[in-house]
Amino acid sequence: xxxxxxxxxxxxxxxxxxxxxxxxxxxxxxxxxxxxxxxxxxxxxxxxxxxxxxxxxxxxxxxxxxxxxxxxxxxxxxxxxxxxxxxxxxxxxxxxxxxxxxxxxxxxxxxxxxxxxxxxxxxxxxxxxxxxxxxxxxxxxxxxxxxxxxxxxxxxxxxxxxxxxxxxxxxxxxxxxxxxxxxxxxxxxxxxxxxxxxxxxxxxxxxxxxxxxxxxxxxxxxxxxxxxxxxxxxxxxxxxxxxxxxxxxxxxxxxxxxxxxxxxxxxxxxxxxxxxxxxxxxxxxxxxxxxxxxxxxxxxxxxxxxxxxxxxxxxxxxxxxxxxxxxxxxxxxxxxxxxxxxxxxxxxxxxxxxxxxxxxxxxxxxxxxxxxxxxxxxxxxxxxxxxxxxxxxxxxxxxxxxxxxxxxxxxxxxxxxxxxxxxxxxxxxxxxxxxxxxxxxxxxxxxxxxxxxxxxxxxxxxxxxxxxxxxxxxxxxxxxxxxxxxxxxxxxxxxxxxxxxxxxxxxxxxxxxxxxxxxxxxxxxxxxxxxxxxxxxxxxxxxxxxxxxxxxxxxxxxxxxxxxxxxxxxxxxxxxxxxxxxxxxxxxxxxxxxxxxxxxxxxxxxxxxxxxxxxxxxxxxxxxxxxxxxxxxxxxxxxxxxxxxxxxxxxxxxxx
Amino acid sequence: xxxxxxxxxxxxxxxxxxxxxxxxxxxxxxxxxxxxxxxxxxxxxxxxxxxxxxxxxxxxxxxxxxxxxxxxxxxxxxxxxxxxxxxxxxxxxxxxxxxxxxxxxxxxxxxxxxxxxxxxxxxxxxxxxxxxxxxxxxxxxxxxxxxxxxxxxxxxxxxxxxxxxxxxxxxxxxxxxxxxxxxxxxxxxxxxxxxxxxxxxxxxxxxxxxxxxxxxxxxxxxxxxxxxxxxxxxxxxxxxxxxxxxxxxxxxxxxxxxxxxxxxxxxxx
Numbered sequence: 022x023x024x025x026x027x028x029x030x031x032x033x034x035x036x037x038x039x040x041x042x043x044x045x046x047x048x049x050x051x052x053x054x055x056x057x058x059x060x061x062x063x064x065x066x067x068x069x070x071x072x073x074x075x076x077x078x079x080x081x082x083x084x085x086x087x088x089x090x091x092x093x094x095x096x097x098x099x100x101x102x103x104x105x106x107x108x109x110x111x112x113x114x115x116x117x118x119x120x121x122x123x124x125x126x127x128x129x130x131x132x133x134x135x136x137x138x139x140x141x142x143x144x145x146x147x148x149x150x151x152x153x154x155x156x157x158x159x160x161x162x163x164x165x166x167x168x169x170x171x172x173x174x175x176x177x178x179x180x181x182x183x184x185x186x187x188x189x190x191x192x193x194x195x196x197x198x199x200x201x202x203x204x205x206x207x208x209x210x211x212x213x214x215x216x217x218x219x220x221x222x223x224x225x226x227x228x229x230x231x232x233x234x235x236x237x238x239x240x241x242x243x244x245x246x247x248x249x250x251x252x253x254x255x256x257x258x259x260x261x262x263x264x265x266x267x268x269x270x271x272x273x274x275x276x277x278x279x280x281x282x283x284x285x286x287x288x289x290x291x292x293x294x295x296x297x298x299x300x301x302x303x304x305x306x307x308x309x310x311x312x313x314x315x316x317x318x319x320x321x322x323x324x325x326x327x328x329x330x331x332x333x334x335x336x337x338x339x340x341x342x343x344x345x346x347x348x349x350x351x352x353x354x355x356x357x358x359x360x361x362x363x364x365x366x367x368x369x370x371x372x373x374x375x376x377x378x379x380x381x382x383x384x385x386x387x388x389x390x391x392x393x394x395x396x397x398x399x400x401x402x403x404x405x406x407x408x409x410x411x412x413x414x415x416x417x418x419x420x421x422x423x424x425x426x427x428x429x430x431x432x433x434x435x436x437x438x439x440x441x442x443x444x445x446x447x448x449x450x451x452x453x454x455x456x457x458x459x460x461x462x463x464x465x466x467x468x469x470x471x472x473x474x475x476x477x478x479x480x481x482x483x484x485x486x487x488x489x490x491x492x493x494x495x496x497x498x499x500x501x502x503x504x505x506x507x508x509x510x511x512x513x514x515x516x517x518x519x520x521x522x523x524x525x526x527x528x529x530x531x532x533x534x535x536x537x538x539x540x541x542x543x544x545x546x547x548x549x550x551x552x553x554x555x556x557x558x559x560x561x562x563x564x565x566x567x568x569x570x571x572x573x574x575x576x577x578x579x580x581x582x583x584x585x586x587x588x589x590x591x592x593x594x595x596x597x598x599x600x601x602x603x604x605x606x607x608x609x610x611x612x613x614x615x616x617x618x619x620x621x622x623x624x625x626x627x628x629x630x631x632x633x634x635x636x637x638x639x640x641x642x643x644x645x646x647x648x649x650x651x652x653x654x655x656x657x658x659x660x661x662x663x664x665x666x667x668x669x670x671x672x673x674x675x676x677x
Numbered sequence: 678x679x680x681x682x683x684x685x686x687x688x689x690x691x692x693x694x695x696x697x698x699x700x701x702x703x704x705x706x707x708x709x710x711x712x713x714x715x716x717x718x719x720x721x722x723x724x725x726x727x728x729x730x731x732x733x734x735x736x737x738x739x740x741x742x743x744x745x746x747x748x749x750x751x752x753x754x755x756x757x758x759x760x761x762x763x764x765x766x767x768x769x770x771x772x773x774x775x776x777x778x779x780x781x782x783x784x785x786x787x788x789x790x791x792x793x794x795x796x797x798x799x800x801x802x803x804x805x806x807x808x809x810x811x812x813x814x815x816x817x818x819x820x821x822x823x824x825x826x827x828x829x830x831x832x833x834x835x836x837x838x839x840x841x842x843x844x845x846x847x848x849x850x851x852x853x854x855x856x857x858x859x860x861x862x863x864x865x866x867x868x869x870x871x872x873x874x875x876x877x878x879x880x881x882x883x884x885x886x887x888x889x890x891x892x893x894x895x896x897x898x899x900x901x902x903x904x905x906x907x908x909x910x911x912x913x914x915x916x917x918x919x920x921x922x923x924x925x926x927x928x929x930x931x932x933x934x935x936x937x938x939x940x941x942x943x944x945x946x
Contacts, residue, residue, distance in 0.1 A: 051825035052837060165830070166888060283835040 028203040028228045030066070030103040032270040037063035040273060043246050046092040049280035049288055057092060059273070065093075065182070067196045069100035072185030073131065074195065076158050076176075080105035083127045083211065087111045087120075087143070088135025090252040090265070090278045093162045093178055097133045098266055102209055102228070103200050109211045109223070110257040117145040123213050125150060127223060127454065131158045133178075137166040144172055205229040210266075211454055212259050214406050223454030224259075224406045233447035234411035235267030237430045241414055242296070242376045248274035249373075250296040253285045259406040260380065264298055267409070289370035297377040301384040304399070307369055308391055329361040330394075337362075337394030343418045362395040371397050378402055380410070385519040386422055393420070401425045403486060407463065407470055408432075409448040413484050423588070424483035434484060440475040440507055441490040475509060477590060487512045492621075494531030496593060506593035508536065510621065513594060516584060520577040521546045525606050527619050528596070529632060535597035537635040539628070540574055541606055547573070562603045562660050571665050574601055579668035592672030598635050599667055600642075602628075603660035609649045631662065639664060692719040694753075695896050696741070696864060701750035703736055703920075710736040711747070711920045718864070723890055723897045725907045728917035729940065734900045735777065737917065738866050741898070742774055743767040754864075768797060773862035775853045777869045777900075783842030787852050790841050791827055794859025795820040827855045830892070831885060847878035854885065858893070865889065867899040871906055879903065883910050908932065916940070 026032045036045070041060035048055050057065070078084065084101035086094050086108055094110075101108040109127050111120060113135065123129075124146055134140050140161050147156045161167055162178045189196065209228040213221040239245070252265040269276055274296070279288040289297075315326050336350045346354075366372050377392070377399045384401065392399040398417070403425035404410035412434070415426035428434045432446035449470045452460045463471050475493040476486045487493065488509035496505030510528040517526040517540065524543040530536035542565055550573070551558055558564040582595040606612040612624055625632055627646075634642035645659040696718040703711040711733045718724045726734050739745040741752060743762040751758050754770055773794075781790050798820065799806065805813035828834055831851050836844060841852055850870060857865055870886065871879045883906055889895050901907045907914060908928040916924035916937045924930075924937040931937055 051822060051829060052834070053825075166892060169891070280834045281832070287835065 027205040027232065028102065028200075028207070029209060029232070029266070029270050030099055030200045030203060032232070033059075033063055033066060033099055034200065036270070036273045040246055043273070044275045045273075046095065046276045046278065047292075048092050048278040049284070049291075052280075054277075054291070062092075062096060066096050066099045066103065068182045068185035068189060069093075069096055070103040070185070070196055070199070071188040071192075072181040072183075073100060073106075074104055074199075075184045075188040076131070076181075078104055078106060078131055082106045082131065083109050083129055085109045085111055085124060085127065085129045085132040086256060087132060087139045088113050088162065088256070089282065090254075090256060090261070091135055091162055092276070092278055094133060094135065094256060095252075095265065095269075095276065098210070099270075102203070103196065105199065105203060105207060107208050107211055107225075109213075110255075110262070111213070112255050112257045113139060114255075117142045117149060121146045121149045123221060123223070124155065126221075127211060128155065130155060131160075132156060133160045133162070136161065136163040140167060140170070140175070203228070205232070208451060210262060212257065212262060212406050222456055222459055225451045225454050226409055226448075227451050230448045230451070231262070231267045231409050232271060233431055234263060234409035234429075235269075235271040237411060237432075237447075238263065238268050238414065239272040240430065241416060244268060244272040244274055244296060244376075246273050246275075248272065248296050248375070249277055249292055249294040250274060250298075251279065251285065251289050251292065251294050252276050253279050253282070254298065259404075259410045260298060263410045264296075286370065290367075293370065293373040295373045295375045297371070297374055299377070299379055300381045301379050301388065302382070304379060304384070304392060305388055308388060311365065311368070326361060329357040332357055333362065333394035334390065337396065338390060341393050341396060341398060342420060358396065365395055366397060369397075374398065376400065380404075380425075383515045387519070389422055402429075403484065404448070405472060407450040408444055408472075411448040412442075412444050412472075419481075419483075421483055424479065424485045426484065427482045428484070434478065434482075435469065436476060436478055437471075439490065440477075440487070440493055442472045442474050442476040442484065442486070443469040444472060445469045475507070479589065496530055496536075497532050497534050505532075505534075506590060508594055512591075513538075513581065513585070513596070514619070516581045517577065520580075522550065522573060523577060525613075525619060527606075527621060527624050529621075529625065529635070530594060533636065535636075536594050537632070538578070538596050538599040539624070539631070540578075540599055540601045542570060542574065542601060544605070561605065562658060565601045565603055566660060566663070568663075571601060571663060574599070575665050575667060582667060583670050586670035586672050592670075595669045596667045597669065598664055600631060600635065600662045600664050603644065603662060604646055604648060604658050607648075634662075635664060692721060694718070695720045695755060696898075697753040698737075698741065699751050699753065701737070701740055701747045701752070703733075703740060703745055703747045709920050711740070711917075714750070714917070714920075714922050716915045716922065716925055718896060718898055719913075721890070721894055721896055722912040723886070723899065723910055725911035725914045726898065726900050726917060727902075727904070727907055727914060731919075732917040733920040734917055735868060736920075738774065738868055738898070738900060741767075742772065742866060768860065771861070771863035772866065773857040773860040773864075774866035775850075775857050775868060775870060777872060779849050779853050781841045781849060781853055781856070784840055786838050786840055787833060787836050787844070787855075788824065788828070788838065790852055791824045791855045791859050792820065794856035795824065797860060823861075824855075824859055827858050830858075830888070831855050847874050847881070850874070850878075850882065851885065854882075854889075858889065858895075861893075862895060864896045864898065867897060867901075869900050869902065871901060871903055879906060886910060 026035045036059040042058050044056045045059045045062045046057045084106055086097055088094050098108040111123055120142060132143055134143055140159060143156060143159050158174045160176050160178055160181050164177050205228045207228055208225045209231050210226055211223040213223050250264060252261065254261045265276055277292045279285045315323060332353055336346050336354055339346050340354060374397050377397055379399060380402050389399060400415040400420055403413040411429055412432055413426040414429045432444060435443040437443055445468050473490050474486050475488045475490040476484050478484055488511040492511055494508045496508050498505045508530040513528045514526040517523050522543055523540055525541035527539040528536055544561055547564060547570060551564060556569055558567060564570060578596050578599055585591040585595045613619055631642055631644060641661050641663045643661045645657055647655055648658055649655050694717045699715050701711055701714045714737065726737060728734050736745060740747050743764040743766065746761055751760050799816060801813035801816050809817060828837055833851060836848060841849055871882050874882065886897060887910055890897050911928060913926060914928055914931045915922060916931055918940040923940055924934045
């Protein structure tokens, strides 16, 4: 679809003129899929914008949008933009105490909320804001439970639309003129960063950058009318804004909003989207559900499944990549497609998927291969709120597991001397809202955005993200070498954690000559494994110290080492020695954060005696640790831990 | 639990009486289940009946519901007095109920179970319904829409097509409530709606009961054991003990009533 319009409202009007009857948005309501065509969306956006204007919404005002993925809320995004205002989607699960910061920071006067739950929260925010006369108008989409609310400024969506119609009738040129005077360099949206580090910051993105980001994705994957996408991730998240707003309006395909958060899987099966996004854990959850059901299936079915999946593992990914595959294998794969892969994709709601994306966290290699091998074109992308989630894309036919793909159209990549990934190009943020200090920190004089991620570019220009830049260290220089290798603890730990037997891992190596690791076994997985092998054990400490378990973990570590040896610049960071900890790392003991990230420094101090033992080439080490129980009592766990040498491999050049 | 600011309505004593129970006595042979019970239920209130096991709570509900015929006394519903009613007549007058021991069709889907609640509202004949012809089809579509509103209201969209027998207990209770709501009742009788539930399920159910009361304006009479729940959600409480009424009033009044404390809440003698 030829799309040259340069603001989002103009894109909408262009679609409404060119394909007025094509479906633009669907929502499942009362058990039936309700459809808005492009003409209807354009009409409703017009009424909504006029309604907001009649309430006094002026150019430059911000409109907060709070709620799940509902068509009306997406329309509100464009309505605000039509008035030269800025939509500010907020996470619907934030509590009032968190939301109040954003509402104050963005000077919000107008809110569109989904339902009673959100309205209650906003009214609470209004009280928290105190004397500040903010939040004058709260518009709600779903009136249930709100009939008896009499707080000032509350208004139903229907009444707003009616007001809009009246305003439109009185000022028939208003809307068209407002859209016509929009500037692509205006801010199109403010998205708040999650704020894991300090206060949330509002990222200002212009029409031009989000449209460029949307267009890049649409062209790469040839999306357009006829394609369907499920919109089920929070609207405040940059990825949803990219897929469900920018790409939607550029590409002109169809959005599908689920009936409720729980019914997403069912709704997806009914729609059969051709374009899908999910974080790695969604894909993992689906695979686990399939595996469990296959284990309960009858023996012949299990046999067939095992045979077909073995074939898929061998040739499936190559077929998808368009690589050379023998005729016999192709025929067998076609048969497998008929018997297993096709039905399996159908159960997953992925029969019609042309493109599926994942991002946000490292995805396990087995998981990634599984989906690609059964013919789901799963790809990765890379980006952050500050870059419209648009920096790197894996291109069809050039998907490499370890990388997040090459620079997307219109994007320049550079790796700084300290390994940090720098980005320049169409999608880079304009600024942080009212935070010139923070903007100056991440945007340098040459226009590069500092991502805070450490990465490597390979020979073909594919980017491999390794770690957060601040976690990356350097190994001590080996004799004769100028500088030690780059040491990325998270990267190695993630590789270890992909094994179901390993729950947590902590790697040490900064300013050391070798990498050593603490390993936490997964009690459930390893316990299960021990039971099946008839290995008796008495509790966690005993299990963690079993020689058989150590051998099991040593196997995993050796596989990780083999992986590292094959990667450029990583061979020196193979794990030399490890030990299996006698207790689980626990947030109650301050060893993990509440979001379960390891606190490396704290652990190194607490278990200094173990770290010394690892680097002192001891064979074992006695250790006593105080632990806190859930009821607040404390106790002591003691054990003698064996230090295991891991198998290491000579560095090798990766094939190709 | 209830936010007075959000639900402005006349105080309990100002609202008209919708159901008046007068001097009801019921006995099975020599066993006196209920003796001379009188109380009233006002429009749009949540009225609780509490009491120890065997106090006659369910018998009371069964009398209102027309399942039992009391030997003495009368029941007035919207100004219409009656002594002998069968349960169908009561249902047609707009009184629905849920059951202590779920009486759902286990093999049928959630949707179909709730649709059965629309039975009384269906006007077309059995044959027309069977072949879904003409008016029957239009009628079914209208009823289905109503039922979908209930499904939406009770947040059970995910289970629309699931056979009821496969659902956990708390959800089955919700379906039971849904079927009663499908009758568009004016008065809803709930027989221990929270029995056997965990804390979270109880919270959900309390919220649904209050929502029904608010949103549809349905008057609710409920029997409940969980004192915390009763005190939180009801406007007025009747206390029964050994078939006799020993207390009647707001939760606060009832809690302070010495007879009630002795009989039910427990006391040191």
